[in-house]
Amino acid sequence: xxxxxxxxxxxxxxxxxxxxxxxxxxxxxxxxxxxxxxxxxxxxxxxxxxxxxxxxxxxxxxxxxxxxxxxxxxxxxxxxxxxxxxxxxxxxxxxxxxxxxxxxxxxxxxxxxxxxxxxxxxxxxxxxxxxxxxxxxxxxxxxxxxxxxxxxxxxxxxxxxxxxxxxxxxxxxxxxxxxxxxxxxxxxxxxxxxxxxxxxxxxxxxxxxxxxxxxxxxxxxxxxxxxxxxxxxxxxxxxxxxxxxxxxxxxxxxxxxxxxxxxxxxxxxxxxxxxxxxxxxxxxxxxxxxxxxxxxxxxxxxxxxxxxxxxxxxxxxxxxxxxxxxxxxxxxxxxxxxxx
Amino acid sequence: xxxxxxxxxxxxxxxxxxxxxxxxxxxxxxxxxxxxxxxxxxxxxxxxxxxxxxxxxxxxxxxxxxxxxxxxxxxxxxxxxxxxxxxxxxxxxxxxxxxxxxxxxxxxxxxxxxxxxxxxxxxxxxxxxxxxxxxxxxxxxxxxxxxxxxxxxxxxxxxxxxxxxxxxxxxxxxxxxxxxxxxxxxxxxxxxxxxxxxxxxxxxxxxxxxxxxxxxxxxxxxxxxxxxxxxxxxxxxxxxxxxxxxxxxxxxxxxxxxxxxxxxxxxxxxxxxxxxxxxxxxxxxxxxxxxxxxx
Numbered sequence: 001x002x003x004x005x006x007x008x009x010x011x012x013x014x015x016x017x018x019x020x021x022x023x024x025x026x027x028x029x030x031x032x033x034x035x036x037x038x039x040x041x042x043x044x045x046x047x048x049x050x051x052x053x054x055x056x057x058x059x060x061x062x063x064x065x066x067x068x069x070x071x072x073x074x075x076x077x078x079x080x081x082x083x084x085x086x087x088x089x090x091x092x093x094x095x096x097x098x099x100x101x102x103x104x105x106x107x108x109x110x111x112x113x114x115x116x117x118x119x120x121x122x123x124x125x126x127x128x129x130x131x132x133x134x135x136x137x138x139x140x141x142x143x144x145x146x147x148x149x150x151x152x153x154x155x156x157x158x159x160x161x162x163x164x165x166x167x168x169x170x171x172x173x174x175x176x177x178x179x180x181x182x183x184x185x186x187x188x189x190x191x192x193x194x195x196x197x198x199x200x201x202x203x204x205x206x207x208x209x210x211x212x213x214x215x216x217x218x219x220x221x222x223x224x225x226x227x228x229x230x231x232x233x234x235x236x237x238x239x240x241x242x243x244x245x246x247x248x249x250x251x252x253x254x255x256x257x258x259x260x261x262x263x264x265x266x267x268x269x270x271x272x273x274x275x276x277x278x279x280x281x282x283x284x285x286x287x288x289x290x291x292x293x294x295x296x297x298x299x300x301x302x303x304x305x306x307x308x309x310x311x312x313x314x315x316x317x318x319x320x321x322x323x324x325x326x327x328x329x330x331x332x333x334x335x336x337x338x339x340x
Numbered sequence: 341x342x343x344x345x346x347x348x349x350x351x352x353x354x355x356x357x358x359x360x361x362x363x364x365x366x367x368x369x370x371x372x373x374x375x376x377x378x379x380x381x382x383x384x385x386x387x388x389x390x391x392x393x394x395x396x397x398x399x400x401x402x403x404x405x406x407x408x409x410x411x412x413x414x415x416x417x418x419x420x421x422x423x424x425x426x427x428x429x430x431x432x433x434x435x436x437x438x439x440x441x442x443x444x445x446x447x448x449x450x451x452x453x454x455x456x457x458x459x460x461x462x463x464x465x466x467x468x469x470x471x472x473x474x475x476x477x478x479x480x481x482x483x484x485x486x487x488x489x490x491x492x493x494x495x496x497x498x499x500x501x502x503x504x505x506x507x508x509x510x511x512x513x514x515x516x517x518x519x520x521x522x523x524x525x526x527x528x529x530x531x532x533x534x535x536x537x538x539x540x541x542x543x544x545x546x547x548x549x550x551x552x553x554x555x556x557x558x559x560x561x562x563x564x565x566x567x568x569x570x571x572x573x574x575x576x577x578x579x580x581x582x583x584x585x586x587x588x589x590x591x592x593x594x595x596x597x598x599x600x601x602x603x604x605x606x607x608x609x610x611x612x613x614x615x616x617x618x619x620x621x622x623x624x625x626x627x628x629x630x631x632x633x634x635x
Contacts, residue, residue: 078538108540119535123553133539135549184539 005057005220006091006187008077013050013086015072015244018043021084034243046072048245050086054237057218059210061235063225069244070224074192077222078111079103090188108137112181116193118173120165126152126176127161133184144183151179155209171202178206182213189221196226207233228267232256232276240264253281257339274304274340282339283320283329291319291330299328303336310336370496381503388502391449396441403441404428407614415621423617427610436607442584444611446502446577447570450509454566458514459559462521463547472522479515487512487576500581508577513570520562524555560623567615571608 016024016037024032024043034045047069054060064070075081077088079095088095090110098106112133120129127148134144152161155175165173174194181189195203207230214221225231231238232252239249240260248260256277259265279301295313297306299322310318310333317332395403404425411424431440465472491508498504528551536550578586585604592601 080534080537104540104542106540107538111538113535113538115531115535117531119529119531121532121550121553132549136539136541136545190538 003185003187004218007056008052008054008060008188008220008222009087009089010050010052010054010076011087011089013047013073013076013088014084015046015069015076015081016043016084017046025085045244047076048243050246052239052246052249054220054222056220058236059214059221059223059234061223061225061231061238062241063228063231063235063238064241065226067243068241070226070241071192072244073241074190074222074224077188077190078107078113108133109184110186111188111190112184112186113190113192114174114177114181114194116196118165118170118177118197120173120176120180122165125162125164126157126168129165129176130161130179130183132180147183147185148179151182152176154182154213155179169202171198171206174198174206178210182217187220189219191221191223193224193226195230203230210234228271232271240267252276253278257281272304274307275302277303277339279303279306279318279320279331279336280328282335283331284335286319286327286330289317289330291327294319294330296321296325296327297331298323303340306331307333307336307340366493366496374497377497378499378503381498384506385501385503388446388449388506391445392442392502395445396438398441400432400437411614411618411621413622414618415625417621420617420621424614427614431607431610434603434607436585436588436604439584439588439604440607440611443571443574443586443608446506446509446574446582446584447567447611447615450506450513450570451563451567453506454510454514454517454570455563458517458562458566459521462518462559462562463525463552465518466522466525475518479518482511483515487573488579491576491580495580502582504580505577505582508580509570509573512573513566516565516569517559517562520558520565521555524558524562525551527558528554557623557627560619560626564616564619564623567619568612571612571615574608 014025014028015021016028018024018041020041021043024037024041028037028045028048034048037043037045050073052060062070062073072081076083077090077095079098083096086096090106093106095103095106121132124132127145130148130152131144134147139147149161152158155178157172157175157179160168160172165176168176174197177194195206198206210221211234223231223234225234232255235252237249238252238255240247240255242263248255248264250258255264256268256271256273259268278299279297280299282303295309295315295318297309297318297320299320301309301320306318310316316334317330320328320331322328407424407428408421411421412418415421431437461475465475487508490511491504494504494507498507525547532550532554533546536546541549574582574584574586575589576586578584578590585608588604589601589608591597592604
């Protein structure tokens with residue numbers, strides 16, 4: 001049995017870097033900009049009024065370019081970085097007010113993290129890397145080896161358990177990183193640009209693997225990325241950060257169809273929309289129209305697939321139905337083309 | 341304008357009386373406590389004599405075999421083992437066996453002591469930045485102060501012989517191991533340290549499971565440096581009564597015996613190379629898997 005996810009509530013989170021950070025929170029709250037704070041007081045505004053409700057058992061993507069504060073944000077969840085002000089509630093406790101011992105316990109059992117450059121221990125074999133988290137918790141050796149072997153197999157590294165990290169490719173090293181995190185069996189999985197250092201093809205494989213794993217694990221995954229395609233593919237919910245502030249949060253459909261400002265619009269422009277927008281976002285209620293004889297599309301079908309099916313069926317509209325075949329709405333070809 | 345051309349110095353009478361006072365009290369201190377301090381170092385002197393006797397009275401084939409085995413264990417290369425054996429045999433043939441063993445025993449004991457004290461000091465220096473800054477200053481002094489200067493109080497307190505020689509060698513040889521332990525810990529990849537924190541390591545878990553294992557190649561470089569410094573000190577140590585190759589060199593200098601000087605000098609070089617190859621080969625073997633994140 002594995003631990004399913006718990007929700008994460010981030011409230012009024014501020015992070016200011018500098019020697020007298022606390023003194024400037026009030027000014028930032030009152031609207032002082034990042035530039036002004038830097039020019040007048042020599043302090044850097046890392047995170048500005050962050051509020052996110054991350055639902056249990058879902059993948060929450062935090063997207064932004066470098067310097068947007070996304071890596072700073074994920075490090076607040078397990079408090080690798082100390083906040084300047086705010087709260088992060090997980091399972092009824094505020095991470096930001098934990099004592100040192102509580103925090104250590106929370107990191108050992110409540111969270112696990114995957115890193116951009118893998119952060120494996122080069123002097124340890126694959127299996128000894130994967131058991132690291134359990135070793136730190138003083139779990140029985142035989143038991144932790146069993147757990148580790150299970151995850152090594154699950155991420156597709158069976159047969160490599162006695163190799164050293166330097167003998168593996170980047171993709172394989174990150175599988176080790178993932179197996180190490182999963183062995184911890186924590187409710188929360190933190191992935192800091194976990195796939196950014198990988199080749200595009202391997203990255204897609206790793207995304208597929210993560211989605212498959214998530215179907216059975218239902219952990220609360222916080223996934224940091226600078227890649228919009230990756231964000232749209234993985235994210236049940238997406239937050240877009242810029243200069244330490246949230247500029248939009250919502251589902252992939254919200255972001256593609258209703259970008260909050262020019263900045264996001266520019267991002268979204270180059271994305272293959274047909275692959276990410278789903279028919280559900282475009283369908284209308286069927287009232288007054290005949291649905292008999294129209295082809296049926298499953299809820300969640302992407303526009304790319306829907307367009308192809310409509311073309312194959314020589315139809316100009318289709319019924320959208322849920323898993324049990326109950327019709328939910330109608331979508332026509334014109335709307336699909338307009339959305340693309 | 342006189343003050344402009346001659347440096348306004350503290351009055352010579354005052355300086356003289358101050359020097360007399362310090363030297364005088366040191367002498368008084370020596371007379372009063374010299375015996376006690378010598379007693380305190382007596383166990384050390386027994387240990388040094390034990391090692392010296394063990395090495396110089398051991399049958400020579402056994403010693404050659406032991407060093408060869410050490411070389412094999414460290415490097416797994418026959419060329420290194422053969423080099424070690426040939427060097428030792430050449431030294432023996434030149435009639436320098438006994439002196440060499442005395443020197444080796446002093447260098448080895450001083451190195452072992454330096455490692456045992458230096459690695460913990462390096463760890464402490466790394467953990468507490470205040471102590472670190474302070475220690476760095478002391479190490480700077482230890483490395484640049486001419487050895488003869490700190491030999492004066494050592495000789496006053498302990499006379500001449502093995503113990504003051506040992507102390508002089510340790511003072512000279514311990515800085516690299518302390519510095520490189522500290523450096524090795526500091527060079528550990530930040531992301532790996534972050535991973536250790538993220539998985540909930542305590543400070544000591546982080547030190548022993550992550551920092552020290554990753555620092556070992558650098559620490560090995562420090563050990564290598566310490567051995568080399570200890571060997572470099574044997575000639576100076578011979579001035580305060582340490583026997584061995586250094587003493588022969590000292591005699592050669594005093595009497596202008598060029599050949600004696602160069603033969604003993606080469607014997608020192610020979611054992612320096614042996615120790616260097618052994619410790620470097622071992623360090624490299626330890627490094628086999630760490631290339632990627634420890635650069």
